[in-house]
Amino acid sequence: MPPRRSHKKSRAGCRRCKSRKIKCDEIHPRCGNCLKHGVDCDFEHPEVLTELQTAPSPSTPASSAGFRSPVVRASVPAFSFASAAGPSFAAPQLCRPPATPTMSLTTPAGHRLLELRLMHQYTAMTCKTFTFTAPVTEDIWKITVPNLAFSGSQHLADAILAVAALHLRSLTPNDKDLVRASHAYMAASLAEYSATLTRGIDNTNAEALFLTAALIAFQSTATRVFMKDELSLGRGGNVDGEERERNPAAGCYAIPFSWFHSFQGVKAITAASWQYLRASPVVTQVINSQVVLQLDFTSGPETFFGHLLDGLEEELAAMRPASHNNSNNPDSQPPTPSVNDGNGNPPLAPTPEAFNTTHNPNQDLITSTRQAYQHAVAVLNWAHKIPHKGAPLAFPATVSRRYIELLEERQPRALAILACFFALLKSMDGVWWLQGMARREVLGVVSLFNSDFFGPDAYARWWPHLEWAMRIALYEDGSGGGSGGVIPAEVWGADWFAEEEALAAEGVSHGGTDSYFRHIEMLSQMVSAVQSIPPVPE
Template sequence: MPPRRSHKKSRAGCRRCKTRKIKCDEVHPRCGNCLKHGVACDFENPDVLADLQTTAASPSTPGSTADYLSPVVRNAVPSFSSVPYNGSSSTHPLYRAPSTPTMSVTTPMSHRLLELKLMHHYTARTCKTFTFTAPVTEDIWKITVPSLAFSGSQHLADAILAVAALHLRSLAPNDREMVRASHAYMAASLAEYSATLARGINDTNAESLFLTAALIAFQSTASRVFTKDELILGPQGAEDESRRDGLPSDKPRHPSAGCYVIPFAWFHSFQGVKAITAASWQFLRSSSVVTQVINSQAVLQLNFSNGPDTFFGHLLDGLEAELSAMARPRPPSSPPDPSASIDDLIPSTRQAYQHAVAVLNWAHKIPHKGAPLAFPATVSRRFIELLEERRPRALAILACFFALLKSMDGVWWLQGMARREVLGVVSLFNSDFFGPDAYAEWWPHLEWAMRIALYEHVGAAQGVPIPAEVWGADWFAEEEALGRQAEGGSYFRHIEMLSQMVGGGGSVPPVPE
C-alpha cells in the first residue's frame, strides 16, 4: 500500500468557501469556487466579508428566518380543481399543514406586497363586516386584534390575512392569487392554532386563541359561498339501512351524485368558539377585549314553553309520538344498537329539539342584530347528531335557521346564503331518502322558510327590514320589547355555567373539519 500523501492544512481560504465547508484553491483575486458559481469573493471585494460574517452568525434554523416566511411562500397550496375533496380534513387544501423549510429563503417582494395589501384591506374594510350588528367593537377588530397578532401570535396574524383574502376574493371571484392566499393563510393559521392548543391554554395565549377561533368560524362560514361541496361525485346510492324507529339510517352508504350536503363546518367551527371560551374562561373573564366582544352580542333570552303561540312552535308538532317510536322494542332479528341507551337518548333528543326551536324563536324577533348566527354556536351536540342522522324534524329546523339569514342578505359573506341552503335542505325532502310522502307531510313546516328564501329583498344592502307581514314579526318593535325584558344584558351568566360544566381542565376544542 503506497504511503499516504501528506496534506497541508490552510486557513487562508476565502470566507465563502469556509462557510460552505469546501476546500478553497486560494487563487487571487477570485478563488475558483466563487468564480465557478458567479458569486462575490472577499479576496477581490473585502466588503463582502461583513455580510458573510452576519450570515454565518444567523444560521437557518426553525425559529429564525423560516418562521417569518409568508405561508404563500412556505406552502405550495394547489387549487381546488387539482385536489379531490372527499369531506376529510386531510385532503382538503384548506387544511394542509405548512411544510418545514430546509433553507433560508428571502421572501419575494411580491409576497411582501401581498401581505401589505391584505392587511390594508382588513383594516379598511373587512374588519367592519364583523361589526355590522355591534359598531362598538370596530376598534377592537380594526386596531386591537392586529396589535395582538403583531405581538407574537402567528395563528392570529395568518387568520386575519386569510379572511382579508377571502373578502377580496368575493370582490374578484376569478382572482387566483386570492384563492391561493385564502387557503394558504388559513392552513397556516389552523396548523399553528392546533399546535398552540396542544401545548395548553394559559393566561398569555387565551385571548389570541379566542379571537383566532372566531376568525376560523367566520372563514368556515364565508367559505361556503365559494365551495361546491353540495355535489358529491359518487356511485348511485345503495339501499339504506333501517333504524329500529322506522326512520332512515344515519347516512346512506353511498350518497347519490348531486345530493345536498349539510355544511357541518358551520357548526363545528362555532361550537369550537363556544368550547374554547368555556375552557379558557378563567383567563378570558378578565380580558377587556373578549368581554367587550361577548357583551356586544344580543342578549340570549329563550322561552322554552315553545307552545302553539310561538312562531316556530309548530316544528315540535308530533315530537312525543316520534320519541315514543324511538322507545319501541327492537325486533329479535335486529342487531344491537351501539348508541346511547334509550333512557338517555329520549330526554336528550327532546331537549335538543326544544332548545333549537327556542333559539329560532328568539332570533326571529331580532335578526338584524345578528341573532341567527347564535344558532350554530348554541345548539346542543345532540342536535348536531340528529342532523347527521338526517332526521326530518332536525332538517326542518335547519331550513328555518337558514331562512333567518335572509335578514342579513346585504352582508357579503351571507349574500344568497338563505336561498341556496334552504333550497338545498328542502331538496332532501323531495328525494327518495325519506320516501314519497315526506314532502307533503313536512311542507307545512317548510313553507315559511321557502317563502323567505325566495323573497326578493331589494332593500337588504341598505338595511331595510323585510316587511312584518312577510317576515312574521316587526324587528324593531320586538327589539324594544326584548330590551325591556333583558336582565343585565350579558352572556356572562351563561358562559359561567358552561365553563363550570367543562371544568378547569376542560377538553380542548377540535380544529373544525
C-alpha cells in the same frame, strides 16, 4: 461484493431540487419534481432563484424563520372545516400560472405587496363586517386584534390575512392569487392554532386563541359563499353502491357541518380558557357586544316556530322499548327540567348536556333528543324577532351536540329546523360572507325532502313546516338584488324594531348582558378544558 455501478453526477438540476437534496430529472421547462409538487421551477421562472437563495435551510429552526408568509413557506397541509377527521381537499398550489402577466407571489416583492394589500383590506373594510350590534367593538377588530397578532401570534396573523383575502375574493372573484392566498393563510393558521392548543392554554395565549377561533368561524362560514351547489357529500357525483348503502344521503345536498364545528369551537375555547378570558377587556367587550339570548321554552302554536315540535312526543315514544311504552311506567314521560340560571333568569344558551338524567340509557337518549329540539326551536323563536342584530348566528354556536347528531342522522325534524335557521339569514343577505346563503341552503335542505331518501310522502308531510323558509329564501325586495334590508312584517312574520324594543325592555329586568357571564361561568365549570375543546383538523 459486486462493483458499484458507475454514474454521472449532474450539476444541471434545478435549484429547488438541489436545496431539497433530491435528484432532478432536468426536464425543461419545468422539472418533474416541481411539476409534481405544484411549485415554480427556476428552469421556467428564473426569478424564484432569489427566494430559494434567501430561504432558510432545512436545518434552520422554525423559530428563527420568524413570521413568514404561507405563500413562501414550504408546503402547508390542507385542512377541512367540515370535520376533525382529516383533510378533505388538496393543498392549494401557490405557484403562478405561466400565462399570468402579474408578479409571482413567490417573489419577495410579490408576497410583501400581497400582505400589504390584505392588511389594508382588513383594517379598511373587513373588520367592520364582524360587528352587528356595538360599533365600539370595531376598534377592537381594527386595532387591538392586529396588535395582538403583531405581538407574536402567528395563527392570529394568518387568520386575519385569510379572512381579508376571502373578502377581497368576494369583490374580485376571478383573482386566482386571492383564491390560493385565502386557502394557504387559513391552512397555516389552523396548523399553528392546533399546535398552540396542543401545548396548552394559559394567560399568554388565551386572548389570541379566542380571536383566532372567531376568525376561523367567519372563514368557515364565508367559504360556503364561494362553493357551487353541492350535489354530494364530498365525492362529487360519483357515489358507488357501497357508499350509498353506508350513507343513503350520499349524492344529495351536503349539510355545512363546518358551520357548527367552527362556531361550537369558539364556545369550547371560551369555556376552556374562561379563567383567563374573564379578566380580558378585549374579550369581555366582544362578548358583551352580543345581543343577550333570552330563550322562551314555551312550545305550541303560540310561538312562531312552535309548529316544528308538532308530533315530537309521538316520535319520541317510538324510540322507547316496548316495555317502557305504557302509561304505568313512571319513566314513560320524564318531566322536562326547569331551565334557569339559579336566579330566576333565563340562561344565555342552556344546552341539553347541562341536565343530569337518571333514566336508563335509552331514556337518556329520548330526554336529550327532546331537549335538543326544544332548545333549537327556542333559539329560532328568539332570533326571528331581531335578526338584523346578528341574532341568527347564535344558532350554530349554541345548539347542542345532540342536535348536530340528529342532523348527521338526517332526521326530518332536525332538517326542517335547519331550513328555518338558514331562512333567518335572509335578513343579513347584504353582508358579504352571508350573501346568497339563505336561498342556496334552504333550497338544498328542502331538496332532501323531495328526494328518495325520505320516501314519497315526506315532502307533503313536512311542507307545512318548510313553507315559511322557502317563502323567505325566495323573497325579492323589488330591487333585483335579493334582500339585505328590512323584510316587511307581513312577509317575515314579526316587526323587527317593535320586537327589539320589547326585548330590550325585558332585558333590563333580566340583568342585561351579564347573563352571558353567568352562562359562561356555568359552562366552564361543567366541562374540563380537555373535554370541551373539539379536535382541530390535522
